[in-house]
Amino acid sequence: MTIATSPVRLVADDVPMSTPLPADVRIRVRNLTKRYRTPRGDVLALNNVSMTVNAGEKLVLLGPSGCGKTTLLRCVAGLEQPDEGEIEINGTVVFSSDRGILVPPEKRGVSMVFQSYALWPHMTVFDNVAFPLTNARVPKSDIRDRVRAALAMVGCAAFENRFPGQLSGGQQQRIALARAIVSNSGVILFDEPLSNVDAKVREQLRIELVSMQKKLGFSALYVTHDQTEATAVAHRIAVMNTGSVAQIGSPYEIYERPDSRYVADFVGATNEFPGTVVGRKDGLLLVDTVIGRLASRDAVDVDAGQPVVVLIRPENLHVTAEEEGLNVMGATLESTMFLGLFTEYVALVGDKRVILRSMRQELVREGGAIGIGVHPEHVRVFR
Structure with missing residues (x-):
C-alpha cells in the first residue's frame, strides 16, 4: 500500500503554511510526543523528539525494538496521531497540536515502503505499481509509461503481468519500491524494508537502493534495527533509545565517536x-x-x-x-x-x-x- 496518491502534493485548502523551510529540508519534526494508553497507565513512545531530513538525504532511525523508531515513522506518515508537537513535510504543516492541524495520510505527499510489502495479491504487478496513480486519476497513457519506467528501474520489467504470489520475496520488495517511486513524491518512508529477505538478497537490495536514491534524488526516512544496513544506506543515523534521540550523526561519527555508552554499546x-x-x-x-x-x-x-x-x-x-x-x-x-x-x-x-x-x-x-x-x-x- 502506498500513502502518496499523486506526484503533486495534495493538502487541504485550510491548512496554513508554516514559516518556509530552507530549500534543503524536506521533513521537520519538532518536539514530538506520543503516548499509548494502556490499562496499566500511559506508555511514552516518543518523548519530545526533534529532527530534520534534508533534500536528497537518507536519515536512518536505528534502535532496538520498542525504542520508538517505527512510531515516529508512522507519525510522519499520518498512520499515528501524536499527542504534542509539529510535523512539516516540504514546508507544509501536516500536524500541529498547538494549531489543531491533522492532514490525512493520502494528502501528505509521501510514499511508504512497508516491511510486509503490502502488495494486493489479486492485482498484477503492473496494477499494484499503478495503484497510486490510478487513485490520483493520472491519464492512462502516463500511467503506462511511468509504471514501466519504475519497473525497469528496479529490474522487474519482465514481471508486469505476474501476480505477487508468483514472485520471490526479493522481487516483491522491488515491486513495493517501484510503487513508492512511481508517484514522484520526492519523500519516501521505509519501514524495515529488507528484514523479510535473505542475507544475499538484502545485500544486493541495499546496493540498488543507494544507487537508485542517487539517481532519483528522493529524501528518505528509513527505519531499521540492523546496524550494518543502517551504516550502509544512511547519510545520517539517528540512534533512538526509549522514545528519545540518543545521537544523530554520520555513520562514521556514530561508530567512531559515540556520544554515550548506550550508542557505543548498541552500534557495533x-x-x-x-x-x-x-x-x-x-x-x-x-x-x-x-x-x-x-x-x-x-x-x-x-x-x-x-x-x-x-x-x-x-x-x-x-x-x-x-x-x-x-x-x-x-x-x-x-x-x-x-x-x-x-x-x-x-x-x-x-x-x-x-x-x-x-x-x-x-x-x-x-x-x-x-x-x-x-x-x-x-x-x-x-x-
Missing part, C-alpha cells in the same frame, strides 16, 4: 572494562582498568579517582610482539574463529576475556602468549 561490538581515573599526563587521560592501565585521547571531563567505563572496538585492538608499554599488555590466546572477512581472537588478560578482530591470520597457536595493543585514539572513556 565493544570490549567493556570498568576503571578508575588516575589523572592526565602529556595530553592523555590515564585509567586503571581490570586489564591494566590504559591511556586515552578522550576529552571527557572526569576527575582523578572517578569511576568510569572504558570501551574499545575489537577491530581497534592489534596483536604485537611487545608485551608491555603504552596501551600494550601481555595475554594468552584462548581461541580463534575464522569469520570470512576477518578472524576473531579471544585473548585472556589475567582472567578477563578480550576480543580482537583482524583481517589477517596471526601465526599464534591457541594457548600461546601474545601481546595486544590499542592506540589511545581508540580508547573511549565514559562516566
